[in-house]
Amino acid sequence: MLDVKNLVFAYPNQSVPWNFNFTVEPGQCIAIHGASGSGKSTLMNLLAGFLDPQSGDILWQNKSVRSHAPWQRPMTSVFQEHNLFEHLSVETNIGLGIHPGLKLTQENRQAIERGLQRVGLGGFEKRLPGDLSGGQRQRVALLRALLRKQSVLLLDEPLTGLDSEARGLIRQLLLEQKAHGTLIVLASHDEEDRRILADSVFSL
Template identity: 55%
Template sequence: MLTCDALSFHYDRCEPGQTPDFCFDFSLAPGLCLAIDGPSGAGKSTLLNLLAGFLAPSGGRLRWDGHDLIGLPPWDRAITTLFQDHNLFDHLPVWANVGLGLAADLRLTDAQRRAIETGLGEVGLAGFTERLPSELSGGQRQRVALLRALLRETRLLLLDEPFTGLDRANREALWALVRRQQTRGVAVVLISHDREDVEALADRRLRLAEGRLVAV
Protein backbone atom coordinates (compact mmCIF):
# COMPACT_ATOMS: atom_id res chain seq x y z
CA MET A 1 0.00 0.00 0.00
CA LEU A 2 1.32 3.43 -1.00
CA THR A 3 0.34 6.07 1.54
CA CYS A 4 0.80 9.76 0.89
CA ASP A 5 -0.12 11.73 4.03
CA ALA A 6 -0.04 15.54 3.88
CA LEU A 7 3.01 15.35 1.62
CA SER A 8 3.83 18.99 0.99
CA PHE A 9 6.12 21.05 -1.20
CA HIS A 10 6.70 24.77 -1.70
CA TYR A 11 8.19 26.56 -4.72
CA ASP A 12 9.97 29.80 -3.79
CA ARG A 13 9.64 30.89 -7.39
CA CYS A 14 7.09 29.83 -9.97
CA GLU A 15 5.68 31.04 -13.26
CA PRO A 16 2.55 33.23 -13.33
CA GLY A 17 -0.54 31.05 -13.01
CA GLN A 18 1.32 28.19 -11.36
CA THR A 19 0.64 27.00 -7.83
CA PRO A 20 3.48 27.58 -5.31
CA ASP A 21 2.21 25.35 -2.47
CA PHE A 22 1.16 21.71 -2.64
CA CYS A 23 -0.21 19.18 -0.18
CA PHE A 24 -1.04 15.65 -1.33
CA ASP A 25 -3.17 13.07 0.46
CA PHE A 26 -4.07 9.68 -1.03
CA SER A 27 -3.46 5.95 -0.75
CA LEU A 28 -3.05 3.32 -3.45
CA ALA A 29 -3.29 -0.44 -3.01
CA PRO A 30 -1.13 -2.94 -4.94
CA GLY A 31 -2.53 -3.86 -8.34
CA LEU A 32 -4.65 -0.72 -8.72
CA CYS A 33 -4.26 2.24 -11.06
CA LEU A 34 -4.84 5.81 -9.91
CA ALA A 35 -5.34 8.35 -12.71
CA ILE A 36 -4.57 12.00 -12.01
CA ASP A 37 -5.30 14.95 -14.25
CA GLY A 38 -5.32 18.72 -13.98
CA PRO A 39 -4.34 21.82 -15.96
CA SER A 40 -0.78 22.79 -16.77
CA GLY A 41 1.03 23.99 -13.65
CA ALA A 42 -1.40 22.21 -11.32
CA GLY A 43 1.37 20.03 -9.85
CA LYS A 44 1.24 16.70 -11.68
CA SER A 45 4.98 16.61 -12.32
CA THR A 46 5.65 17.87 -8.79
CA LEU A 47 3.71 14.92 -7.37
CA LEU A 48 5.56 12.38 -9.53
CA ASN A 49 8.92 13.89 -8.60
CA LEU A 50 8.07 13.70 -4.91
CA LEU A 51 6.98 10.06 -5.20
CA ALA A 52 10.06 9.11 -7.22
CA GLY A 53 12.47 10.93 -4.90
CA PHE A 54 13.67 13.61 -7.32
CA LEU A 55 12.22 16.30 -5.05
CA ALA A 56 12.42 16.41 -1.24
CA PRO A 57 9.13 17.29 0.47
CA SER A 58 8.87 20.11 2.97
CA GLY A 59 6.62 18.02 5.21
CA GLY A 60 4.29 15.06 5.50
CA ARG A 61 4.81 11.32 5.11
CA LEU A 62 5.31 8.95 2.20
CA ARG A 63 5.22 5.21 2.91
CA TRP A 64 5.07 1.88 1.12
CA ASP A 65 3.70 -0.95 3.26
CA GLY A 66 4.48 1.11 6.33
CA HIS A 67 8.12 1.73 5.36
CA ASP A 68 9.19 5.37 5.12
CA LEU A 69 10.34 6.42 1.64
CA ILE A 70 11.34 9.98 2.49
CA GLY A 71 15.10 10.29 2.50
CA LEU A 72 15.63 7.30 0.23
CA PRO A 73 17.31 8.21 -3.08
CA PRO A 74 15.40 7.35 -6.27
CA TRP A 75 17.53 4.27 -6.99
CA ASP A 76 16.67 2.77 -3.60
CA ARG A 77 12.92 3.05 -4.11
CA ALA A 78 11.01 0.19 -5.74
CA ILE A 79 9.60 2.70 -8.21
CA THR A 80 9.89 3.09 -11.98
CA THR A 81 9.13 6.47 -13.53
CA LEU A 82 8.39 7.19 -17.18
CA PHE A 83 8.39 10.89 -18.03
CA GLN A 84 7.26 12.41 -21.31
CA ASP A 85 10.78 12.99 -22.68
CA HIS A 86 11.44 9.21 -23.17
CA ASN A 87 14.96 9.47 -21.65
CA LEU A 88 16.60 7.11 -24.14
CA PHE A 89 20.37 6.97 -24.68
CA ASP A 90 21.09 8.07 -28.25
CA HIS A 91 24.28 6.02 -28.59
CA LEU A 92 22.69 2.72 -27.53
CA PRO A 93 20.55 0.44 -29.72
CA VAL A 94 16.99 -0.42 -28.80
CA TRP A 95 17.84 -3.69 -27.04
CA ALA A 96 20.36 -1.93 -24.79
CA ASN A 97 18.01 0.94 -23.94
CA VAL A 98 15.42 -1.60 -22.84
CA GLY A 99 18.02 -3.81 -21.16
CA LEU A 100 19.20 -0.98 -18.90
CA GLY A 101 15.95 -1.40 -17.02
CA LEU A 102 16.94 -4.99 -16.23
CA ALA A 103 20.70 -4.71 -15.65
CA ALA A 104 22.61 -1.44 -15.36
CA ASP A 105 25.78 -3.10 -16.70
CA LEU A 106 23.84 -4.74 -19.58
CA ARG A 107 25.07 -8.18 -18.55
CA LEU A 108 21.76 -9.74 -19.45
CA THR A 109 20.76 -13.33 -18.85
CA ASP A 110 19.31 -15.43 -21.65
CA ALA A 111 15.90 -15.08 -20.00
CA GLN A 112 16.20 -11.30 -19.94
CA ARG A 113 17.19 -11.19 -23.60
CA ARG A 114 14.19 -13.32 -24.47
CA ALA A 115 11.96 -11.03 -22.42
CA ILE A 116 13.25 -8.02 -24.39
CA GLU A 117 12.65 -9.70 -27.75
CA THR A 118 9.18 -10.85 -26.70
CA GLY A 119 8.33 -7.41 -25.36
CA LEU A 120 9.48 -5.67 -28.52
CA GLY A 121 7.19 -7.94 -30.51
CA GLU A 122 4.28 -7.12 -28.21
CA VAL A 123 4.73 -3.37 -28.75
CA GLY A 124 5.08 -3.70 -32.53
CA LEU A 125 8.87 -3.33 -32.66
CA ALA A 126 9.98 -6.83 -33.61
CA GLY A 127 13.22 -6.63 -35.58
CA PHE A 128 14.14 -3.21 -34.15
CA THR A 129 16.69 -4.49 -31.63
CA GLU A 130 19.76 -2.94 -33.28
CA ARG A 131 18.25 0.39 -34.29
CA LEU A 132 19.34 3.61 -32.61
CA PRO A 133 16.80 6.05 -31.13
CA SER A 134 17.58 8.50 -33.95
CA GLU A 135 16.24 5.93 -36.40
CA LEU A 136 12.88 5.71 -34.64
CA SER A 137 9.78 7.86 -34.79
CA GLY A 138 8.58 9.66 -31.68
CA GLY A 139 5.92 7.03 -31.10
CA GLN A 140 8.44 4.21 -31.48
CA ARG A 141 10.79 5.85 -28.96
CA GLN A 142 7.88 6.15 -26.56
CA ARG A 143 7.14 2.43 -26.90
CA VAL A 144 10.78 1.56 -26.20
CA ALA A 145 10.80 3.72 -23.07
CA LEU A 146 7.51 2.27 -21.83
CA LEU A 147 8.67 -1.29 -22.45
CA ARG A 148 11.83 -0.62 -20.42
CA ALA A 149 9.66 0.64 -17.56
CA LEU A 150 7.28 -2.32 -17.74
CA LEU A 151 10.00 -4.98 -17.78
CA ARG A 152 11.51 -3.73 -14.53
CA GLU A 153 10.30 -5.66 -11.50
CA THR A 154 9.25 -2.73 -9.35
CA ARG A 155 6.18 -2.33 -7.15
CA LEU A 156 5.05 1.10 -8.32
CA LEU A 157 4.87 2.56 -11.84
CA LEU A 158 4.68 6.32 -12.36
CA LEU A 159 3.51 7.05 -15.91
CA ASP A 160 3.43 10.61 -17.26
CA GLU A 161 1.33 10.79 -20.47
CA PRO A 162 2.81 7.41 -21.55
CA PHE A 163 0.67 6.85 -24.66
CA THR A 164 0.90 10.28 -26.30
CA GLY A 165 1.26 10.10 -30.08
CA LEU A 166 0.46 6.40 -30.38
CA ASP A 167 -2.26 4.99 -32.60
CA ARG A 168 -5.15 2.98 -31.16
CA ALA A 169 -3.65 -0.46 -31.92
CA ASN A 170 -0.37 0.33 -30.18
CA ARG A 171 -2.13 1.95 -27.24
CA GLU A 172 -4.27 -1.15 -26.74
CA ALA A 173 -1.16 -3.36 -26.80
CA LEU A 174 0.48 -1.18 -24.15
CA TRP A 175 -2.68 -1.05 -22.04
CA ALA A 176 -2.54 -4.84 -21.97
CA LEU A 177 1.08 -4.78 -20.78
CA VAL A 178 0.25 -2.32 -18.01
CA ARG A 179 -2.70 -4.45 -16.90
CA ARG A 180 -0.42 -7.49 -16.85
CA GLN A 181 1.83 -5.66 -14.40
CA GLN A 182 -1.20 -4.88 -12.26
CA THR A 183 -2.07 -8.58 -12.02
CA ARG A 184 1.42 -9.03 -10.49
CA GLY A 185 0.47 -6.52 -7.79
CA VAL A 186 2.17 -3.49 -9.32
CA ALA A 187 0.45 -0.21 -8.40
CA VAL A 188 0.22 2.45 -11.12
CA VAL A 189 -0.05 6.25 -10.94
CA LEU A 190 -1.13 7.47 -14.37
CA ILE A 191 -0.95 11.10 -15.46
CA SER A 192 -3.08 11.47 -18.57
CA HIS A 193 -5.45 13.89 -20.25
CA ASP A 194 -6.71 11.17 -22.57
CA ARG A 195 -10.14 9.86 -21.63
CA GLU A 196 -9.64 6.51 -23.37
CA ASP A 197 -6.38 5.82 -21.53
CA VAL A 198 -8.02 6.63 -18.21
CA GLU A 199 -11.10 4.51 -18.92
CA ALA A 200 -8.91 1.58 -20.03
CA LEU A 201 -6.71 1.51 -16.94
CA ALA A 202 -7.92 3.58 -14.01
CA ASP A 203 -9.55 2.13 -10.92
CA ARG A 204 -9.74 5.59 -9.31
CA ARG A 205 -9.50 9.16 -10.55
CA LEU A 206 -8.29 12.29 -8.79
CA ARG A 207 -7.89 15.82 -10.08
CA LEU A 208 -5.33 18.41 -9.05
CA ALA A 209 -6.78 21.81 -8.22
CA GLU A 210 -5.01 24.61 -6.33
CA GLY A 211 -2.30 22.26 -5.11
CA ARG A 212 -4.70 19.64 -3.72
CA LEU A 213 -6.08 16.32 -4.96
CA VAL A 214 -9.85 16.14 -5.22
CA ALA A 215 -12.06 13.18 -6.14
CA VAL A 216 -13.56 12.92 -9.61
Protein backbone atom coordinates in the same frame (compact mmCIF):
# COMPACT_ATOMS: atom_id res chain seq x y z
CA MET B 1 0.27 -0.07 -0.25
CA LEU B 2 1.46 3.37 -1.38
CA ASP B 3 0.44 6.05 1.12
CA VAL B 4 1.11 9.70 0.24
CA LYS B 5 0.56 11.69 3.43
CA ASN B 6 0.33 15.50 3.48
CA LEU B 7 3.12 15.81 0.91
CA VAL B 8 3.76 19.54 0.63
CA PHE B 9 5.84 21.15 -2.09
CA ALA B 10 6.21 24.60 -3.66
CA TYR B 11 8.70 26.05 -6.13
CA PRO B 12 10.51 29.24 -4.99
CA ASN B 13 8.16 31.58 -6.90
CA GLN B 14 4.98 29.66 -6.01
CA SER B 15 2.67 31.42 -3.55
CA VAL B 16 0.36 28.49 -2.69
CA PRO B 17 2.04 25.10 -2.14
CA TRP B 18 0.62 21.82 -3.32
CA ASN B 19 -0.55 19.30 -0.75
CA PHE B 20 -0.91 15.71 -1.97
CA ASN B 21 -2.83 13.02 -0.09
CA PHE B 22 -3.91 9.61 -1.39
CA THR B 23 -3.58 5.87 -0.85
CA VAL B 24 -3.33 3.11 -3.47
CA GLU B 25 -3.25 -0.66 -3.07
CA PRO B 26 -1.01 -3.04 -5.08
CA GLY B 27 -2.69 -4.15 -8.29
CA GLN B 28 -4.56 -0.86 -8.59
CA CYS B 29 -4.11 2.21 -10.77
CA ILE B 30 -4.75 5.76 -9.57
CA ALA B 31 -5.13 8.41 -12.27
CA ILE B 32 -3.80 11.89 -11.50
CA HIS B 33 -6.10 14.34 -13.26
CA GLY B 34 -5.69 18.09 -13.64
CA ALA B 35 -4.99 20.91 -16.05
CA SER B 36 -1.49 21.72 -17.28
CA GLY B 37 0.46 23.31 -14.44
CA SER B 38 -1.70 21.72 -11.75
CA GLY B 39 1.18 19.67 -10.33
CA LYS B 40 0.90 16.28 -12.02
CA SER B 41 4.54 16.08 -13.16
CA THR B 42 5.71 17.60 -9.87
CA LEU B 43 3.91 14.86 -7.96
CA MET B 44 5.55 12.21 -10.14
CA ASN B 45 8.98 13.71 -9.47
CA LEU B 46 8.30 13.77 -5.73
CA LEU B 47 7.28 10.11 -5.74
CA ALA B 48 10.31 9.12 -7.84
CA GLY B 49 12.67 11.03 -5.53
CA PHE B 50 13.81 13.65 -8.02
CA LEU B 51 12.28 16.43 -5.88
CA ASP B 52 12.27 16.72 -2.09
CA PRO B 53 9.04 17.85 -0.38
CA GLN B 54 8.97 20.55 2.27
CA SER B 55 6.98 18.25 4.56
CA GLY B 56 4.88 15.10 4.60
CA ASP B 57 5.81 11.53 3.81
CA ILE B 58 5.71 8.76 1.20
CA LEU B 59 5.11 5.30 2.64
CA TRP B 60 5.47 1.99 0.84
CA GLN B 61 4.11 -1.00 2.76
CA ASN B 62 3.97 1.24 5.87
CA LYS B 63 7.67 2.21 5.64
CA SER B 64 8.84 5.68 4.69
CA VAL B 65 10.83 6.02 1.46
CA ARG B 66 11.04 9.82 1.54
CA SER B 67 14.72 9.82 2.49
CA HIS B 68 15.59 7.12 -0.08
CA ALA B 69 17.44 7.98 -3.27
CA PRO B 70 15.51 7.34 -6.52
CA TRP B 71 17.29 4.03 -7.19
CA GLN B 72 16.48 2.83 -3.66
CA ARG B 73 12.72 3.22 -4.10
CA PRO B 74 10.53 0.35 -5.34
CA MET B 75 9.49 2.48 -8.30
CA THR B 76 10.24 2.96 -11.94
CA SER B 77 9.04 5.89 -14.02
CA VAL B 78 8.28 6.86 -17.59
CA PHE B 79 8.27 10.59 -18.24
CA GLN B 80 7.38 12.46 -21.40
CA GLU B 81 11.04 13.02 -22.33
CA HIS B 82 11.65 9.25 -22.92
CA ASN B 83 15.23 9.50 -21.46
CA LEU B 84 16.82 7.08 -23.91
CA PHE B 85 20.58 6.96 -24.51
CA GLU B 86 20.95 8.12 -28.10
CA HIS B 87 24.22 6.29 -28.80
CA LEU B 88 22.94 2.92 -27.57
CA SER B 89 20.70 0.44 -29.36
CA VAL B 90 17.10 -0.21 -28.39
CA GLU B 91 18.11 -3.56 -26.89
CA THR B 92 20.85 -1.95 -24.79
CA ASN B 93 18.61 0.88 -23.60
CA ILE B 94 16.08 -1.66 -22.36
CA GLY B 95 18.79 -3.91 -20.92
CA LEU B 96 20.14 -1.07 -18.79
CA GLY B 97 16.77 -0.88 -17.10
CA ILE B 98 16.99 -4.55 -16.20
CA HIS B 99 20.62 -4.44 -15.02
CA PRO B 100 22.74 -1.26 -14.92
CA GLY B 101 25.85 -3.32 -15.69
CA LEU B 102 24.14 -5.06 -18.62
CA LYS B 103 24.70 -8.47 -17.03
CA LEU B 104 21.74 -9.97 -18.83
CA THR B 105 20.72 -13.60 -18.76
CA GLN B 106 19.39 -15.44 -21.78
CA GLU B 107 15.98 -15.16 -20.15
CA ASN B 108 16.40 -11.37 -19.96
CA ARG B 109 17.28 -11.16 -23.65
CA GLN B 110 14.32 -13.32 -24.57
CA ALA B 111 12.06 -11.09 -22.46
CA ILE B 112 13.33 -8.04 -24.37
CA GLU B 113 12.68 -9.74 -27.69
CA ARG B 114 9.19 -10.85 -26.65
CA GLY B 115 8.43 -7.42 -25.23
CA LEU B 116 9.40 -5.66 -28.44
CA GLN B 117 7.11 -8.00 -30.31
CA ARG B 118 4.27 -7.18 -27.89
CA VAL B 119 4.62 -3.40 -28.40
CA GLY B 120 4.86 -3.70 -32.18
CA LEU B 121 8.62 -3.21 -32.43
CA GLY B 122 9.78 -6.72 -33.29
CA GLY B 123 13.17 -6.66 -35.03
CA PHE B 124 14.06 -3.18 -33.70
CA GLU B 125 16.66 -4.49 -31.20
CA LYS B 126 19.71 -3.03 -32.98
CA ARG B 127 18.22 0.31 -34.00
CA LEU B 128 19.29 3.58 -32.39
CA PRO B 129 16.75 5.91 -30.78
CA GLY B 130 17.46 8.51 -33.46
CA ASP B 131 16.07 6.12 -36.07
CA LEU B 132 12.72 5.87 -34.26
CA SER B 133 9.62 8.04 -34.31
CA GLY B 134 8.44 9.73 -31.12
CA GLY B 135 5.79 7.08 -30.58
CA GLN B 136 8.31 4.27 -31.08
CA ARG B 137 10.71 5.87 -28.60
CA GLN B 138 7.88 6.09 -26.09
CA ARG B 139 7.15 2.38 -26.49
CA VAL B 140 10.82 1.55 -25.88
CA ALA B 141 10.80 3.65 -22.70
CA LEU B 142 7.61 1.98 -21.51
CA LEU B 143 8.94 -1.51 -22.19
CA ARG B 144 12.16 -0.72 -20.32
CA ALA B 145 10.10 0.34 -17.29
CA LEU B 146 7.86 -2.73 -17.46
CA LEU B 147 10.79 -5.16 -17.65
CA ARG B 148 12.37 -3.63 -14.55
CA LYS B 149 9.54 -5.33 -12.62
CA GLN B 150 9.33 -2.80 -9.81
CA SER B 151 6.35 -2.73 -7.47
CA VAL B 152 5.25 0.81 -8.43
CA LEU B 153 5.03 2.17 -11.96
CA LEU B 154 4.93 5.97 -12.39
CA LEU B 155 3.60 7.03 -15.78
CA ASP B 156 3.48 10.68 -16.87
CA GLU B 157 1.38 10.95 -20.07
CA PRO B 158 2.74 7.54 -21.19
CA LEU B 159 0.57 7.11 -24.29
CA THR B 160 1.10 10.55 -25.80
CA GLY B 161 2.10 10.33 -29.45
CA LEU B 162 0.92 6.74 -29.92
CA ASP B 163 -1.57 5.76 -32.61
CA SER B 164 -4.73 3.87 -31.70
CA GLU B 165 -3.19 0.45 -32.37
CA ALA B 166 -0.13 1.14 -30.20
CA ARG B 167 -2.31 2.60 -27.44
CA GLY B 168 -4.32 -0.61 -27.40
CA LEU B 169 -1.17 -2.73 -27.14
CA ILE B 170 0.21 -0.67 -24.25
CA ARG B 171 -3.10 -0.55 -22.40
CA GLN B 172 -3.27 -4.33 -22.53
CA LEU B 173 0.26 -4.63 -21.15
CA LEU B 174 -0.58 -2.23 -18.31
CA LEU B 175 -3.74 -4.18 -17.46
CA GLU B 176 -1.61 -7.34 -17.30
CA GLN B 177 0.84 -5.57 -14.98
CA LYS B 178 -2.03 -4.64 -12.67
CA ALA B 179 -3.24 -8.24 -12.68
CA HIS B 180 0.22 -9.30 -11.52
CA GLY B 181 0.09 -6.85 -8.60
CA THR B 182 1.89 -3.80 -9.97
CA LEU B 183 0.65 -0.50 -8.56
CA ILE B 184 0.34 2.22 -11.21
CA VAL B 185 0.26 5.99 -10.75
CA LEU B 186 -0.93 7.43 -14.05
CA ALA B 187 -0.93 11.09 -15.06
CA SER B 188 -2.98 11.41 -18.23
CA HIS B 189 -5.13 13.97 -19.99
CA ASP B 190 -6.84 11.17 -21.89
CA GLU B 191 -10.26 10.29 -20.50
CA GLU B 192 -10.30 6.88 -22.20
CA ASP B 193 -6.93 5.94 -20.66
CA ARG B 194 -8.32 6.80 -17.24
CA ARG B 195 -11.56 4.91 -17.88
CA ILE B 196 -9.78 1.73 -19.02
CA LEU B 197 -6.85 1.69 -16.60
CA ALA B 198 -7.76 3.57 -13.44
CA ASP B 199 -9.49 2.23 -10.32
CA SER B 200 -9.58 5.71 -8.76
CA VAL B 201 -8.89 9.32 -9.71
CA PHE B 202 -7.00 11.97 -7.72
CA SER B 203 -7.96 15.40 -9.03
CA LEU B 204 -5.66 18.40 -8.66
